[in-house]
Structure formats: C-alpha cells, structure tokens
Amino acid sequence: MFKSPKEANDCEIEQICRLLNQKLGFNYTLQKKYLVQSRLNKRLVELNMDSYQAYLERLERDQSEFNMLVSLVTTNVTSFFREPYQFQVLQDELLPEILAENQKAGKLRCWSAGCSSGEEAYTLAIVIKESLGASLDLRILASDISIVKLKEGMAGIYPLERLEGIPRKLRQKYFMPLASKPGYFQVKPELRETVHFRKINLIDKLDVPEHIKFDLIFCRNVFIYLTRDSQRKVIQGFYDYLKPGGYLFLGHSESLNFTDPNWTFVKRSIYRKK
Ligand SMILES: C[S@@+](CC[C@H](N)C(=O)[O-])C[C@H]1O[C@@H](n2cnc3c(N)ncnc32)[C@H](O)[C@@H]1O
Numbered sequence: 001m002f003k004s005p006k007e008a009n010d011c012e013i014e015q016i017c018r019l020l021n022q023k024l025g026f027n028y029t030l031q032k033k034y035l036v037q038s039r040l041n042k043r044l045v046e047l048n049m050d051s052y053q054a055y056l057e058r059l060e061r062d063q064s065e066f067n068m069l070v071s072l073v074t075t076n077v078t079s080f081f082r083e084p085y086q087f088q089v090l091q092d093e094l095l096p097e098i099l100a101e102n103q104k105a106g107k108l109r110c111w112s113a114g115c116s117s118g119e120e121a122y123t124l125a126i127v128i129k130e131s132l133g134a135s136l137d138l139r140i141l142a143s144d145i146s147i148v149k150l151k152e153g154m155a156g157i158y159p160l161e162r163l164e165g166i167p168r169k170l171r172q173k174y175f176m177p178l179a180s181k182p183g184y185f186q187v188k189p190e191l192r193e194t195v196h197f198r199k200i201n202l203i204d205k206l207d208v209p210e211h212i213k214f215d216l217i218f219c220r221n222v223f224i225y226l227t228r229d230s231q232r233k234v235i236q237g238f239y240d241y242l243k244p245g246g247y248l249f250l251g252h253s254e255s256l257n258f259t260d261p262n263w264t265f266v267k268r269s270i271y272r273k274k
Contacts, residue, residue, distance in 0.1 A: 005044040005051060008037050012052040016040075019059060019066070020073065024145060025203035025230025032073075039072045071148040074225065078116040080123050081165040083220065083252045087127050089267055090216075094247060095131045098215055101245075107137040109214045111241070113202055113234075114222030115142035118153025119162070121195045122187055124218060126170055129191070141214075143200035154197045156187030202226075202234045206241065213243040220251035220269075235260075242273045 008016075013036055017028035028036075040055070049055055058065050081087060102108050108128065112121035121142035128138055144150050160183055163171050175185040200206060202222070217238050223231050238248055239262055250256070250269045263271040 005041055005049060005055075008033070008040075008052040012056060013037065015056055016052075016059075016069070016073075020070070021227070023066070024070065024201060025226045025233070027225065027227045027230075028073075036073055040069070043068065043072060067145075067147050071146045074146060076116040076144075076146060076149050077221075078119045079165050080119045080163060082120065082123070084165075085268075086220075086249055086252075086270065087123060089270060090249075091127050091131060094266075095128065098247075099132055099136065102136065102215065106135075107139070108132070108216075109139055109141075109212065110216040111141045111143070111214045111218070113143055113200070113217060113219040113238070115144050115149075115153060115197070116146070117149045117158075118142055118156065118195065118197065119158075120218055120220065121153065121197075122156070122174075122191060123166075124216075125191050125194045126166075126174055129194075130170070138194050140195045142195050142197045143202075144197075145199065145201050147199060150197045150199060153195075156192050157181070157184055158186075159184050202237065203230050206237050212241070214241055214246055215243055216247050216249070217242060218249045220249060220254070223250065223254050239263075239273060244273055246273045247271070248273070 010030055010033070013030060013033045016036055017026070017030070017032060020026045020028050044052070044055055047055070047058070049058070059069060098108070110124055110128070112124060115121045121140050125138065125140055132138070142153055157178060163175060163185055174188055174191045176188055178184045178186050202219075203226070219234070219238065226234065235256065242248065247266065248263070248271045250271070252269055254269055256263055256271055262274055264274055266272050
C-alpha cells in the first residue's frame with residue numbers, strides 16, 4: 001500500500017531549494033514551493049516515503065536521487081527550430097562568413113549548452129549541414145544537467161508531433177520512421193554522429209579540454225534558472241571557450257544586459273566575442 005506524503009513545510013522546501021542553488025547556481029526560493037511540491041509528491045509516492053524530511057535524508061546520500069530531483073524540478077521545454085529567427089540569421093548572415101573562415105581549418109565546433117532532449121543541437125546540425133554540404137568536419141557538443149533528457153537526446157527518437165517545426169523536406173532527409181515504434185522517428189545516423197551528448201553543469205569549472213574552442217555556442221532559455229552571479233560565471237566560461245570572433249546565442253528574451261567590453265552586440269540575443 002503506497003503512503004501519501006505529508007505536505008512539505010517551508011523549511012523543507014527551502015532546504016531543497018538551497019541544495020539546487022548551491023549545486024546548480026539556481027535562483028530558487030520559497031516562491032517555487034508549489035512547483036517543487038507538485039512535482040515531487042509523485043516521486044515520494046514512488047519511493048514509498050511519507051515525509052519530505054525522509055526525502056531530504058535520501059538526497060544527502062544518493063547522487064542519483066539528486067539527478068532525479070533536477071530532472072523533476074526543471075522545465076525542459078524545447079523544440080526543433082525553436083525561435084527560428086536565430087537559425088535564419090545564422091544561415092543567411094553568419095554561416096557564409098564562418099564557413100569561409102573555416103574552409104582552411106576544415107572544421108566547425110559548436111556547443112548547445114542546456115540542450116535538454118537534443119532538439120536544439122540537432123537543429124543546429126541540420127542548418128549547418130544544409131549550408132556546408134559534406135565537406136566540413138562538424139562536431140556539436142550537446143550538454144545538460146538532466147541525465148534523463150540527455151538519454152532522450154542520445155537516442156534521438158521523437159514522436160511525429162515533435163517534428164512539426166521541421167520543414168517536410170528536411171524531415172524526410174534527416175529522420176527515419178521507427179518500425180519498432182509506430183508514430184516515432186529517429187534521427188538518421190549521419191546526423192546523430194555529429195552530436196555528442198555530455199552531462200555538464202554550467203556553473204562548475206568546465207572539464208571541456210582547454211584546446212577545444214568553439215565557433216558557436218547556443219545557450220538559450222537556461223538563464224531563467226540562474227542567479228545573476230551564476231549567469232556572469234557561465235558567460236565568462238563561454239568567453240573562454242569561444243574562438244575570437246565566435247558567436248554566442250542566448251534565448252529570445254535573454255540578453256547580456258550588463259556593459260561588457262568583451263562582446264559585440266550582433267542582433268537580438270546574438271553576441272560576438274571580441
Ligand atoms: C528550457 S530548457 C532549454 C532547452 C534549449 N536550450 C531550448 O532553448 O530549447 C533549459 C535546460 O537547461 C538545463 N539547465 C538548467 N541549469 C543548468 C545548469 N546549471 N547546467 C546545465 N544545464 C542546465 C535544464 O536541465 C534544461 O534542460
């Protein structure tokens with residue numbers, strides 16, 4: 001018989017928020033009480049726990065439960081060709097120049113930071129492949145803190161309705177129907193092999209090898225979670241990992257709204273490393 005958990009008190013919610021804030025740079029406060037509780041109640045039932053105190057004790061000793069907590073209390077909404085204006089700018093205005101510059105080096109390195117289930121990284125791969133043909137060595141790092149979402153991205157399997165943002169021609173070119181799962185499609189291997197999924201907490205010291213420098217970094221709709229201090233830290237990390245002249249794409253409603261001499265404003269939510 002499953003127990004239904006006792007309602008969390010403010011102190012317990014604050015402890016959960018503090019854990020998230022310390023480890024992930026989040027800006028969670030008691031205002032998130034409803035969200036945290038509504039998402040965790042079911043988890044407590046699954047674990048057959050009757051109190052949030054017991055759950056907090058479990059969190060202290062069980063990293064995998066912390067990973068589960070992160071997956072439950074973050075919003076991972078994403079889609080293919082989300083905020084299409086940015087992909088249009090990339091395709092029409094930025095890629096021709098980036099590709100001309102990279103022709104000699106023969107490679108292009110991109111990072112989708114906070115990639116959720118991979119749609120952003122695969123969209124980037126499609127847009128770049130469509131522009132460059134097969135000639136350039138393209139690699140895209142796709143990272144997130146949610147293991148659950150990273151696994152979805154790695155599998156590259158999506159129901160038909162999630163492919164709606166993709167133009168029909170591109171859908172046929174880059175996705176194949178899954179015989180074993182009617183109504184589902186998988187990213188074709190030639191696209192999948194350009195995207196490499198990794199768990200990276202953006203506020204940790206990044207363990208991306210020093211010699212890797214990116215031409216493009218997409219970090220869209222991630223800053224909503226982060227304190228201003230964490231945002232600055234993350235932006236500094238991006239600066240260090242971009243090539244000079246490399247581009248940073250933020251979410252549509254996000255901006256580098258502090259005066260920072262390191263970046264040139266390109267277009268709404270798009271910046272270039274000086
Ligand atoms: C709303 S989704 C955005 C997905 C995609 N970038 C887009 O715009 O469609 C935000 C993602 O950021 C991730 N995230 C939040 N904080 C993070 C952190 N500290 N490090 C890495 N990823 C984080 C979440 O797990 C979530 O998948």
